[in-house]
Every structure is written in structure tokens, then in C-alpha cells.
Amino acid sequence: MKPQVKENLSNKNSIKEFIANNAIQLVLVALFIIIIFIEPEFLSIGNFRNILAQSSIRVIIALGVGGIIVTQGTDLSAGRIIGLAAVVSASLLQATDYAYRMYPDLPRLPLFVPILIAMALCGIIGAVNGWAVAKLKTPPFIATMGTMLIAYGLTSLYFDRPPYGAQPIAGLDKAFTKLVQGNIGTGDFRVPYLIIYAIIISIIMWFVWNKTKLGKNMFAIGGNPEAAEVSGVNVARNLIIIYVIAGALYGLAGSLEAARVGSATNNTGFMYEMDAIAACVVGGVSFAGGIGTIGGIITGVLIFQVINYGLAFIGVSPYLQFIVKGIIIIAAVALDTRKYAKKS
Template sequence: MIRLGFSKSYRDSLDELELKKQKEDVKNFFLKNGLYIAMLVFITFVAISRPAFLSTQSIVNNINLVAKRLPIALGIAGLIIISATDLSAGRILGITALVSTALLQRADYPTKLFPELGNMSILLVLVCVIIIGALFGLFNGFFVAKFKIHPFIVTLGTQLIIQTLALSLLNLNGNSGQALGGLRPEFTELITGGFYIGGIKIQFYIIYAIIITAIIWFIWNKTIFGKNIFAIGSNAEAAAVSGINVDRVIIVTFILAGVLFGINGFIESAVVGSNSATTGVGAEFDAIAACVIGGISFSGGIGKVRGVVVGVLLLQLITTSLIFLGISPEWQYAIKGLVIIVTVAIDMRKTIARK
């Protein structure tokens, strides 16, 4: 009898543990995926209530916008993984877009910023904006790594410096701050041209975004540098003890991010067509939001390329959904802000749970 009673008590304990584990699994599932579920429910509601949301043109427009925003998001993601960020990302994008436009205006454009400049090689201009982005990344990374200044402060200062440079560029040769346009058609064709599949135009910059994403995936997953990024984000002190040059990795990560911002500016110049001092303003906030939605943890050391892609896609679908619902732009900003706060709160909750 004693043995039977003991066995029953033991079985009861096992049942309680199993029930507790099941509850914990359900809790963890909703903690991990709750935001995604809520977003998908919202997007589904919009798709049902606004059928045009799922029209071919709407889908193509969303894909185009996702492709346009992927490079900056991938750059920001790499920085978040090392527990950093870059508030100057949008301004780097903006000034490289302005430089691209200024150097690739038509020779006969009436208000050409540099009238004495001939038709520069498009490839040479791309190299120029990549170098510009890399230099700003080097500047940010140097002060973060060598002087241990918080990335928020460094990149905020860089943001203000770049805005001054952008305004100065727009005031050259009597331009008086006017937007730059008149791009050479062969340049816009290289970016916004494309080919047709089933009557649907696939623009070239979608292909470029796919190539860039594949390169970043390779860097993150198949190189020593990529492994070092995650190691530093997880524990910088342990990474240093293991022989990783932490300062060098931080600087190179900022440089890589700057290169991506520069490439994004090059693409943006052709997509927008007429670029001004406001080009790229606030783009870093959408990129940060997309990263946190995509599971790039602010605690560092956690994130996947596919998560960035999913994050950019979901954020774009939410933005489009709000437009279809007739939500005013100012409330769209508020909703995006709320999404960021909720996502980071969930991320921090998951971090605490892991510890």
C-alpha cells in the first residue's frame, strides 16, 4: 500500500510538471511569436476589408519598397548585433543620394549643379558613394571603438555634421538649396528599369537587393568576421579574452554599414528622381523598427538575415495597411513608435527569461 501510494504521488508530480511545462511552452510561444501573430491578424483584416490591398499592383509596390529599404536595414542589423546603432544612417543615405544625383545629372539640364562636369562613369559614381559611406562608417566606428563613446552620441553628432554638408552641397553654384533632378536616363534605367514576367515588371534594384542580402548572409554565416560580430555582441569581454580584436571588428562593422547606406543612397537617388536635404531623413528609424520586428536583439549577439527581410516586409505591410485604412501620416508615426516599444519590451523580456 505504501508503495502504491508513493507511485500515485510520483505520477501526480509528473503530471503537474508536465502541465507546468506545457503552460510554459505556450507562454514562450506567444512571447516569441505574439507580435507576429497580431501583425498577421491585422494585415489579414485589412486584406479582407480592403480587397485592393492584395491587388497585383499593390503587391508589386510593396516588394519594390521592401527591396529599396533592405540595404539600410541590413547595415543597421549588423550594428545592433554588436549592441550598437547608427542614428546617422538616414543622413548617410541622403547625402550619398545627393552626391549621386549631382554627379549623374544630364549635361543639358538647365540647373545642373556642376555645369562644367561631363558625363561621369556610373560605376565611378557608385565607387565614390561607397567610399563616402565607408568613411562616415569609419568615423563613427573609430570614436565608438577607440574612445568608448556610446554609439547613440557619436552617430547623433555625425547626423548633424552630415546635414550641414548636405545643405552646403545644395547651396553650391547658386542652387540655393533647391532639390536636384535631371538624372541621366541610362542611370535611372539601370536602377528602375527591369524585365517582365507574366506582364509584371521586375525592377533591377530588386535583383540588387537580393544580391546584397545574399552577400550579407554569407558574411554573417560563413566568415570569421561574421562569427566575431556575434561573439562580440554576446559578450565583448569574453570575445577579447578569446583573442578577437574587438575594436577592429567594431570599426569594420560600422564601415560595412556605411557601405550599405551608401549603396542605398545610390539606389534611392534614381528611385526618387528629385533629391533634396530631406532625402533619407528618418530612414534609420524604419530600419531599426524592421530589425527589432525581425528578431535582431538589442541585447546583442542574436539575429538572422531572414529576420531582417521578414521585419522589413512586415513593417512595409503595416505601413501599406495603415494607408489603405486611411490613417493619417502623423498617426502612422505613432503606431510605428508603439510597435518599436512593444517589440523591444518583448525582446528584453525574452532576454531576462534566457538568463
């Protein structure tokens, strides 16, 4: 075969491989272009600021889910754990002059106390997830589906409180809502606090993933749990820690979400885990385990949020958006599985 023909075939194979490896990202980019074509006003500083602000909480959630996926796991309980954190933190941070306080005699607490309580509570649920997966050898799908139901039950019991019943927990302390809804700067140069929080958490998680023994062990477990154990890695302990960190991140995200919205119900966080899982896979975190980056997760969240916001911006039905999300999740996981099956 002539060298030029070989080169052409090689180029064609490279293009095919690039398309196969990045098919879902290319589809999302095409969808983004269609949205801009339909509604050019979508390209504005205000819209992108809103997208970044809305992405910030999703980034924190995805960073927790991403670590679990790296270890060949998944977490279906994330959304309901976020809901639990939201109602707990909101109930402890209602304004002292609000007529329908859950705890009428509770003094005004420092803002960080209820947030830390929510993070600790969710970290405990994360530990239960990790213990079930690591010690009981329960498949992550089943273990986290069980805690998803438990977390929702606990949230609903806590939320449906006498004498007010299942009413939204509102009237939040203005200092709490300002902590999340506030901005730095003026005019078009305003940067929401939420973006700053997401950046800080991303830096911390990047350090954990890339510069600590836990991060090294996480990738080793994801690549081959048996080999990691033979190499001296305490697989069970590391898995539990990874699930605890994820739970704590959900707790923080739930508290921030309550302040962002200004209230909380037992349905806060519903389906958030689906967006997080999809964003992780779109961002290159493989369900085959042992592969993923913080930058990829952030990119996946941003891509997904641009599509979510864009579809809403052009007036696409919320029900149709669920269908689009479902297709993206199936396609992303299918392509990921196919890609790594070929390499093995």
C-alpha cells in the same frame, strides 16, 4: 501531479512562451488581416510587387544597421548618411542637357563611378562612427547621434548650392533612373531591378555573417566583448569594419533612392534609420547582442513595409502612421529586452 495535468500545464506554458516571444509579430499579422478586411483589393500582384520594390532599399539599409545591433550598438545616423549619398550621387549623375546642373562642365560619368564615390564617402563616415565607439569608447547612441547631425549639416551645405539655392537635385541621367526603376519581364511577371539588387546584397551579407571570420567575430563581440577580446579577437578593428560596411551600404541605398525618386534633397533618407531598427528587432535581431539572422532582417523589413503600405492604402493619415511606428519600436524593444532578461 498527474501526467495529463503536467502535460496540459506544459502545453499552456509553451503557448504562453510562444506568444511572449512572438507578440509583436502576432500583432503585426493581426494588423495585416484588419487591413485586408477593410480593403480586400490590397491583395493584388501589383501591390505586392510595389511592396517588394519599396522594401528592397530598406533591406539594404537594415542589413547595415543589423550588423551594428548584433554588436550591442545602434546607428541613428543611417538616414542622414543616406541623404548625403543621395545628393552627392544625384549631383554627379544629372543629364548633360539639364539646364540646372550642379556641375555644368562635368562630362557624363559612368554610372558606377558616382555610386562608388557615394559609398566610399559614407564608408568614411561609418569609419568615424566605428572609431568613436571602438577607440573613444563613446556609446553608439551618442556617437551616431553626433554623426547624424554632422552628416545632415554636410548634406545641407552641399545641397544649398549657388546660384540655384536649396532646390531639389533633379534632371537625372535616364540611364541612372532606368537602372533602378526598370524591370525584367512583362505584364504581371515584371520583376523590378531593385529586388534583384536587394537579393544580391542579401546573399553577400549572408556570406559575410555566416562564412567569414568577420561574421564570427561580430557575433562573438555582440555576445560578450570582453570574452571576445580575451579570446584574441581585435574588437576595435572588427567594430570599425562593421561600421564601415554599414556606411557603404547606406551609400548604395542613398544612390538607389535618388534614382528611384528621380531627385534628391537634404531631407532624403529622413527617419529611414527608425524603420531599419524596428525591422531588425521585429526580425529577431536582439539589442542584447550576439543574436540575429539575415533572413530575420529581411522578414522584419517585409512585415514592416506591408504594414506601412497597407496603412497608406486604406487612407490612414501619415501622422498616425508615425504614431503606429513609434509604438511598434517601443513594443519590439521592450519585448526583446524582457525576453532575454528572463533567459539570463
